[in-house]
Amino acid sequence: MTEVALQTRDIVAGYVPELPVLKGVSVAAQAAKITVIIGPNGAGKSTLIKAIAGLVRVTSGQVHLMGKDITNPRPDQMGAHGVAYVPQSDNIFRSLTIRQNLELLLRNAGAERAARLDALFEQFPPLAQKQNQKAGALSGGQRQFLAVAMALALNPSVILMDEPSAGLSPKAAQEVLEHVRKLTERGVTIILVEQNVKQALRLADHCYILADGRNQLDGPAADLLSDPVVGQIYLGGKRVAAT
């Protein structure tokens, strides 16, 4: 059993106080592992990620990062805590060039800026080639890579990702998810929301299933993949979740 990097305890959160979307969700993401959150539409998957990132207000419960309480952070300070968030769409600044997008995220890196920029470009060669193009001109897959690179620019220990494969071709989705896998080898903890359940379960180490703002089921991803009930609901049974 490895150490828990980020953990939520019974968090209740939502856009209006009277109508919480999350009604007490607890998840624990182990360090340098991929934890995937799945569930039907409206289960509160994205809200959970946004609540951790400080974009949705948590009204009760806590979020702990390496044992430290970081409930309701100011969104702009999450990076300083070592948590990066990659939104599902609009996750890059289209009017800036690729290089400017990354420089913006590295603006507090001081003397290391150039070296870290080079390191990021080394990791994503296609981005290096197009570094002076407007980010809005990138293809879907490359846009996702830029978004991941921007998250990495914060030197995070945890990355929260909201459906990184949404809207991508199967090939591009595969590439992006494989890259996410590689990040864990460098010690980064990943929490991922996915609609593409089969792909997500193959990729992930641990999986939480949410329904109606509550924990429904969780376990090692491999177990859930072979679980007949999960298979019935999500993997080719009649009620396939929207993809």
Added chain:
Amino acid sequence: MIQHLVDGILVGSILSLGAIGLTMAMHMLRFANFSHAELLSIGAYCALVFDGVFTAVYAPLGNVIGPLSLTWALSLAILVSMAITGGSAILIDRLVFSRVRAKGGELSMVFASFGVAMIIRNALGLIFGLQVQLYSKDIVFATVLSRDPLLLVKPDQIFSLAAALFIMVIFHLMLSRTTFGYSLRAVAENPDLAQVSGINLNQMITLIWIIGGGLAAAAGVFYGLTNQVNPVLGRDLLLPIFAATIVGGIGSIYGAALGGFLVGIASNMALLILPSGYSPAMPFLIILVVLVIRPTGLFGEERA
């Protein structure tokens, strides 16, 4: 004809400076700020005061620079005025806008901005008097650049245009070369993503007021230098500045800069066919034309 074009460019540079700040604040805070033009008035009067102060403290500063009516004291006063006007913009935000923002919708903000404009405009009238004031009592003759067609330009006008362009170039370099400029553009494009990228929105709002106030102050002084200073200076420039933001597309900084010149030129060229009494209505006609042909302006994005 060419005289109208040149006059239009001169006025346009002043409108551009005003419109850049206005469009940024409108985009970030999502309300039409009808008090923005009063920042031009504050800037103009502030420079008037400090011009006097500097000259009184050290008389040689009262000497004019070259062929201009601009003195060394006034040029220093412009810088001080930019800083003070930026500070005033923040103060107004803290005292009124941020509180109304916390309470009500965008509509309340628009009403509040009208109220603020009335208070500032009339307070300036009470403090400095309703009469017209000039930075310099000396009469500076226009230089005849050409006799046929007749083209008259005052040195002060050339200076104002050059200074306005200089400020815009500096601003452009900041936007396109510095990470601070990237953050400004990032916040304008996607405030949520900007936040999770580590940008403090409240800090950015403060900075936008400082920049908007500073540019407005420069515009106000240049207007005062080439025309005159009076308490209704802001009121008279409000509609042209709004027209510039609409021509450029609300939220577009470069659009606002270009829009200012277009409105300035179009308003002046219109005097070729319309009696000059109609010039205050010109910006409205321009707004109508833009709304009919291209409601999002030159560079605007359609946002609900």
Added chain:
Amino acid sequence: MIGIISYLIFFTTVAAILSIAVLGLNLQWGNSGLFNGGVVAFFGAGAYGTLILGGTSQTAHLGGFEIFYPLALIGGMVTAGLMAWIVGILTLRLRHDYLAIATFGVAVAFENLLRNAEGLAGGAQGLRGFERPLHAWLGDGFTYNVFFLIFVLVLLGATYRFLEVLIRSPFGRLLRAMREDETAALSLGKDPAKIRLTSLIIGSVIIGLSGGLYATFYAFISPQDVLPILTFQIWAMLIVGGAGNNKGAVAGAFVIWAAWTASGWGLSRFAPLEIQLYTGSIQFILIGLVIVGMLLWRPQGLFPEKLVISQSGRTNRSENRE
């Protein structure tokens, strides 16, 4: 004594006329969330329209059609409505600042046009040569003023009734639903821009009625009567009364008009001569302070909306949220 009564009749007539404009603005802002930055233009359209259509023949400028008075008044209202239609159709599909800027622009352009176009409506001299209706029977004195006050009060009452019925109708519920949440209207299959346009036009027609009555009362209108300050006064009346609340709107009109005339009188009576030049400035600052102060400390107005009838007819909240 008769002087005081005369003055009270005069004061009540003007306040009641302005109340009608405040009611029109309340439909736009209070009930539909529309920002009208050029109330005075629609007021002026009604005023000029009425006098041009109903006035006696003039040589120097347009007008003098000597149309039967009620028709002239309706003509003025239609003029105001047409202006609202043009502005609305161009701006209501865009974000809300556009309407604010365009209506503000209409007011500037309207005043500018009337001041300059002498052939249209007498330019800066204004529009004269209007015979007040029934003036041949009632004369110009006290009797006429009492009659005209009653006439205005009847129209004020009718406008009030009309708006109360309108905001309780399905259309009114739609307006309120949309003010809170635009998707609500979309989900009902209604085009929000069209609903807003209807509300803008109805509100402007009512403001035009107010302008028509104002011009009738003075039998004269000039560009001096359509300055931006009137827009601010009418806003202040609505803000003080409480946006969304028709009773409050009327009360606000009387309160602000009383405060305005009293402050003007007080300043001219008691202030030293050198200050009197600045009477306007001081009054404008006061209006500005009223607007800002109310928004900061009492955004619901002095007379907040007491009940809002929900679809089932029950009271579902006690205060206006704005």
